[in-house]
Amino acid sequence: MGGAFLRGLVARDEFSLLVIEPRASPALKALARAGQIILNPDLAAMGLARLAVIAVKPQVLPEAIAPLRPLLSHMAVLSIAAGVRVKRLEDLCGTRRIIRAMPNLAVEIGMGISAAYAARGATRADVVLALSILRAGGKAEIVAREDLLDAVTAVSGSGPAYTFHLVEALAEAAQKEGLPPALARLLANETLAGAAGLLARSGDPAHLREQVTSPGGTTEAGLRVLMGRGGLTPLVRKTVAAARKRARDLGR
Numbered sequence: 001m002g003g004a005f006l007r008g009l010v011a012r013d014e015f016s017l018l019v020i021e022p023r024a025s026p027a028l029k030a031l032a033r034a035g036q037i038i039l040n041p042d043l044a045a046m047g048l049a050r051l052a053v054i055a056v057k058p059q060v061l062p063e064a065i066a067p068l069r070p071l072l073s074h075m076a077v078l079s080i081a082a083g084v085r086v087k088r089l090e091d092l093c094g095t096r097r098i099i100r101a102m103p104n105l106a107v108e109i110g111m112g113i114s115a116a117y118a119a120r121g122a123t124r125a126d127v128v129l130a131l132s133i134l135r136a137g138g139k140a141e142i143v144a145r146e147d148l149l150d151a152v153t154a155v156s157g158s159g160p161a162y163t164f165h166l167v168e169a170l171a172e173a174a175q176k177e178g179l180p181p182a183l184a185r186l187l188a189n190e191t192l193a194g195a196a197g198l199l200a201r202s203g204d205p206a207h208l209r210e211q212v213t214s215p216g217g218t219t220e221a222g223l224r225v226l227m228g229r230g231g232l233t234p235l236v237r238k239t240v241a242a243a244r245k246r247a248r249d250l251g252r
């Protein structure tokens with residue numbers, strides 16, 4: 001995840017980027033050789049940074065932060081660690097200038113969506129900078145309360161997996177209708193990719209759905225099942241509620 005944001009930031013060429021990574025990959029070393037990042041700088045150089053992005057797994061966060069604490073206490077911190085609350089980040093980092101964000105998988109291809117919560121101690125400039133960093137991976141928005149990040153986790157954080165499962169179900173149904181497995185998969189995959197492209201252009205799923213649904217036609221017959229009682233909407237509502245509950249429990 002950190003690497004994906006870093007690639008977006010390198011491409012933007014807008015910031016000086018200092019990267020701390022004890023086991024740097026060949027790709028990271030190549031960026032350092034090309035002068036696009038400074039890899040594992042000494043702590044004095046880091047003291048000049050305005051904001052630190054924390055992108056380690058939640059389990060290793062305390063040990064990763066401990067040596068940096070004297071520096072972090074003088075800068076803003078943007079954490080993408082899932083489930084690590086602002087209060088804990090404030091204690092670990094020694095600063096109240098915290099922004100906590102939840103990105104999603106599509107950051108890998110610059111098409112992610114992140115939502116961020118800015119703690120009271122974060123300045124306006126910190127928030128602008130954090131959003132600008134998150135936008136190196138796609139879109140980014142602010143939520144007004146920290147607990148809303150659990151809902152964001154359940155919707156856009158876990159959402160790519162729900163969507164992949166919908167494609168699996170479509171491919172399976174295609175096979176049931178007699179299509180060969182490889183073609184079934186191709187039809188399902190490309191249907192999602194094409195629909196996602198159209199949605200990215202228009203932003204209005206209901207309008208797109210209506211456009212392809214002629215009265216009395218085949219799509220309408222299918223949608224009558226999908227949108228009927230016990231159809232997709234109540235199922236997705238239950239899915240998101242279960243994920244949100246899990247996100248809340250994990251963050252306790």
Ligand SMILES: NC(=O)c1ccc[n+]([C@@H]2O[C@H](COP(=O)([O-])OP(=O)(O)OC[C@H]3O[C@@H](n4cnc5c(N)ncnc54)[C@H](OP(=O)(O)O)[C@@H]3O)[C@@H](O)[C@H]2O)c1
Pocket residue numbers: 001002020021022023055056057058060063064080081082083102103104105157
């Ligand atoms: N993946 C997602 O879709 C997603 C979505 C939302 C939020 N997140 C959050 O993003 C964070 C990163 O997740 P990920 O999936 O990208 O994990 P990851 O692939 O394991 O990346 C973590 C990186 O941190 C490095 N690291 C480990 N210890 C370190 C230390 N002491 N100092 C500096 N770097 C260190 C790791 O290096 P080594 O590999 O050498 O250990 C690795 O490159 C997590 O907190 C996760 O909750 C992920």
